[in-house]
Amino acid sequence: MPGVGRRRFCAGWGAAALALGCPAWRSGHKSGSGLLVRGAQVYVEGRLQELDIRAAGGVIVELSRGLTLQGGEHVVDAAGLLALPGGIDPHVHLSASADPPGMEDDYCDNYTHGSRAALAGGVTTIGVMVFPKGDVGAGILPSVQQHRQSIASQSMVDVMLHPVSFTADSDAFAAIEPLARQGHTSLKVFAVVENFERDEAAFTELIRAAGAQKMLTLLHCERHGINKAEIARLVAAGKGGLRHYAESSPVRSEVEAVRAAIKISEETSSPIYVVHLSSAAALERCAAARQRGVRIYVETRPMYLYHTRSVYERADGPLFIGQPPLREEADIDALWEGLRGGLIDTIGSDHAPFTAAVKLDSSATIEKYSAGTPGLQMMLPMLYSEGVGKGRLSLDRFVDLTSTSAARLFGLYPRKGVLQVGSDADITLWDPKLRRTIRPSMIRSQAGYDINIGHEVQGWPVTVIRRGEVAFRDDEVVAAPGSGELLARGPHRPLT
Ligand SMILES: [Zn+2]
Structure with missing residues (x-):
């Protein structure tokens, strides 16, 4: 297993007033039989309009006022609700489930569990990281096949796969063209592993090869050497406990990795998508690079918007551990400004x-811990409430951040990411007035906890429609395992 010490490979590198017109939903509903969503405020062409939505064969076929019910159609009365494009968590x-233990099997959610969390949180499409089967150097393509089989039997949401390569050897290069041909138009690379620092020139060529196939490279930006030295320093000082986790990967580690990402993108003219960016300083680097036309895209992660590193002092601090670490208040402010302004x-x-038992294992140290949190279900409700609800984000930005931009970057637009005729009928119906307090009983992930427990939010995804099928309503997931699809995607396209 690559990486620092014996760290586990995981997240960081490696978490109304709605009336249904037809009781048939109770027994599940197939996308072929047609659906009419009535009276919602529908987000179309950049604004909310009171419209009806007709779906047939899984796609939107009409968007208009006063649509009349057609034979065999089911009705969802959505008066008072917002209809937004289904969320995409990339x-x-x-x-x-059938992968060998040691990597993905550390995660306690399979595709069915993950789908439940997604749907209950307004998400209809997810992007899943596919680790190479076995260990470093093993093939990418067999793992993709394994995930394909799990999706076919378990998933209730649509899925795009991000194949991971820990090496830049001939096998990795050989996989690029078949991946692109199969519609897996993204590649995940970890700048935090020792391999990357040792073989940066080879990884640069791998990213060039991916770009040449119109694939987008996702990069985990931390520097192995910096973290290794910091961890050694902390351990020597008797500070190996997880309360010192933030110091084990300082901001400069992320900044230096982002600097490398920018350099590689400039050298190769290949786009790079920085995953889970955590700090103001790294965001500034990306902003400056974008100013000069470098194709660097930025993703952030919910926990960086609501929590600071001070939580690591708490007894439950390990629940908040993911890579990179939580930062300071000033970083939170900068990330919100980035969300608002489009950086x-x-x-x-x-x-x-x-x-929680695994996360709170008392033997965990900064050298060995389980990184990651179960964030899928509450990502959208928290962002809607804290962002749109509190006036920090426009509804336009919310839709872009949670659906449209991911669809564009990952080759799914306009099939996904927009409500328009011809697009998949992936629709999340939000009750903007509903207030709920996040409770453990709501959590669908097998993790059984969420780092936002106790938080009250306003605005809630009450009904979720995936390709014309009601998949979640009345707090119940009603889609069938296996109804989700593995998405074959088009090429990456730059955001304009
Ligand atoms: Zn991750």
Whole structure:
């Protein structure tokens, strides 16, 4: 297993007033039979309009006022609700159950568990990281096949796969063209592993090869050497406990990795998507690079918006550990400004579920711990409430951040990410007035906890429609395992 010491490979690198017109939903509803969503405020062409939405064959076929019911159609009365494009969480880790233990099997959610969390949180499409089967140097393509099988039997949401390469050897290069041809138009690379620092020139060429196939490279930006030295220093000083976790990967580690990402993108003319960006300083680097036309895209992660590193002092601090660490208040402010102003393109939960018992294991240290949190379910309700509800984000930005931009970057637009005729009928119906307090009983992930327990939010995804099928309503997931699809995607396209 690559990386620092014996760290586990995971998240960081490696978590109304709605009336249904037809009781048939109770027994599930197939996308082929047609659906009419009535009276919602629908987000179309950049604004809310009171419209009806007709779906047939899984896609939107009409968007208009006063649509009449057609034979065999089911009706969802959505008066008073907002109809927004189904959420896309581009950064999720799930176990593909038959994989050998040691990597993904550390995660406690498979595709069915993850789908439940997604749907209950307004998300209809997820992007899942596919680790190479076995260990470093093993093939990417067999793992993709494993995930394909798990999706076919377990998933209730649509899935895009981000194949991971820990090496830049001939096998990795050989996988690029088949991946692109199969519609897996993204590649995940970890700048935090020792391999990357040792073989940076080879990884640069791998990213060039991916770009040449119109693939987008996702990069985990921390520097191995900096973290290794910091960890050694802390351990020598008797500070190996997890309360010192933030110091084990300082901001400069992220900044130096982002600097490398920018350099590689400039050298190769290949786009790079920085996952889970955590700090103001790293965001500034990305902003400056974008000013001069470098194709650097930025994703941040919910926990960086609501918590600071001070939580690591608490007894339950390990629940908040993901890579990179939580930062300071000033970083939170900068990330919100990035979300508002467009310097941050997407939000991804980096859902990497472990049970609280695993996270709070008293033997864990900064050298060995389970990184990641189960963030998929509450990502959208928290962002809607804290962002749109509190006036920090426009509804336009919310839709861009949670759906449209990810669809564009990952080759899914306009099939996903927009409500228009011809697009998939992935619709999340929000009750903007509903207030709920996040409770453990709501959590669908097998992790059984969420780092936002006790938080009251206003605005809630009450009904979720995936490809014309009601998949979640009345606090119940009603989609069938296996109804989700593995998405074959088009090429990456730059955001304009
Ligand atoms: Zn991750």
